Amino acid sequence: MTEAKSMTDVSASVPEGMVIYAVGDIHGQLQLLDNLLKKIVADSVLLSKTHQRVLVFVGDYGDRGPDSAGVIERLISDLPYGFEAHCLMGNHEAILLDFLDDPTLLEHWLRNGAQATLASYGIDAPNDDAPVAEFIRCRDHFVAALPRTHLEFLKTLPLSVSFGDYHFVHAGIRPGVPVNRQERHDMLWIRDEFLDSDEDLGCIVVHGHTPGPEPVVRCNRIGIDTGAWVNGRLTAVRLLGDERWFLTAEEERA
Ligand SMILES: [Mn+2]
Structure with a gap:
């Protein structure tokens, strides 16, 4: 991994021949999920012949939003064809x-x-x-x-998954502890000790759990919970080579 230390610059890669779309906390917003999946499918069409397409969901599928059961059903049996999916626990x-x-x-x-x-x-x-x-x-x-x-x-549901330089987990990891020795409670619940850390964690952590109006990019982490249930925005980060960018589905509000 290269030494990117600025607060906004993340330099990390996924394995060659792979494109990853990591989706933030859904919280029962099935319509937003379906809209975002459509965008992901459209975005990845040109990559489908040359790249393994991977979906990672960082947990918090139910509660608060209107269709928790529908979201879980979608994740189990009706994700877009041709993707490898990894659903993590929130x-x-x-x-x-x-x-x-x-x-x-x-x-x-x-x-x-x-x-x-x-x-x-x-x-x-x-x-x-x-x-x-x-x-x-x-x-x-x-x-x-x-x-x-x-x-x-x-x-x-697994608690975490790694691809290349990226480690995907619901809430985050405890700084100073190797990724393979993290405790379940931290991976599901941690906030400040992780969010405030600018330590080199040995990987770039892609996580949800702590919502904000926009995705957050720091030297050691990418936060993709844009508050689907409170802000009406569901976000995915697309990781390809050493590039990343964001796709968002938004609720239409009068
Ligand atoms: Mn959470």
């Missing part, structure tokens, strides 16, 4: 899985947008101060409504 998927094991965690999930996900599977969420019996009932209904394919998908 903290919202982890919260969902934890709730299946321990229904009392619904209170925590409700603070993170569970209502939208539950509704997308046809379930009314109880209030966060409802008795535990209601949380258990909600969990049981959810287990019954969640297609087996969705459960299997959620349970088998």
Whole structure:
């Protein structure tokens, strides 16, 4: 890897013959996802004969936006033809899985947008101060409504993937710890210690989790969460050779 140390210059490469599109946090915005996928397909048409086309999704597929179930179904079975896809785990998927094991965690999930996900599977969420019996009932209904394919998908999401000089992970990594020794909790939840670091991490980290109006490029990371559920913008970074640029789908708002 070359020594790019300016705050905005990232010098890193993906393997030759590969083009990667890494997509930020979707949060139930199926329409934005479909619009962005169309742009990615159009953008990559001329590369399809010469390059392996790779999609990486950095997690947070559900919660908050209107169609969590639809987003997961799209990722499982209806991505564009000809792409290799890697879907990573986000903290919202982890919260969902934890709730299946321990229904009392619904209170925590409700603070993170569970209502939208539950509704997308046809379930009314109880209030966060409802008795535990209601949380258990909600969990049981959810287990019954969640297609087996969705459960299997959620349970088998990897935490990270690497290609060339790039490392893809939901929230980030802990500076000073090698990428292969990172802890699950950091990869799903870390913010300031990672976001504020300008240390050489040994790779360029492509991540979501912390939204902003625009993608963020620093010497050691690229943040691609543009707040699909709050800003109506879903972003992908395209990585080809040592070049990168951004594709965005935007909601039309009156
Ligand atoms: Mn997140």
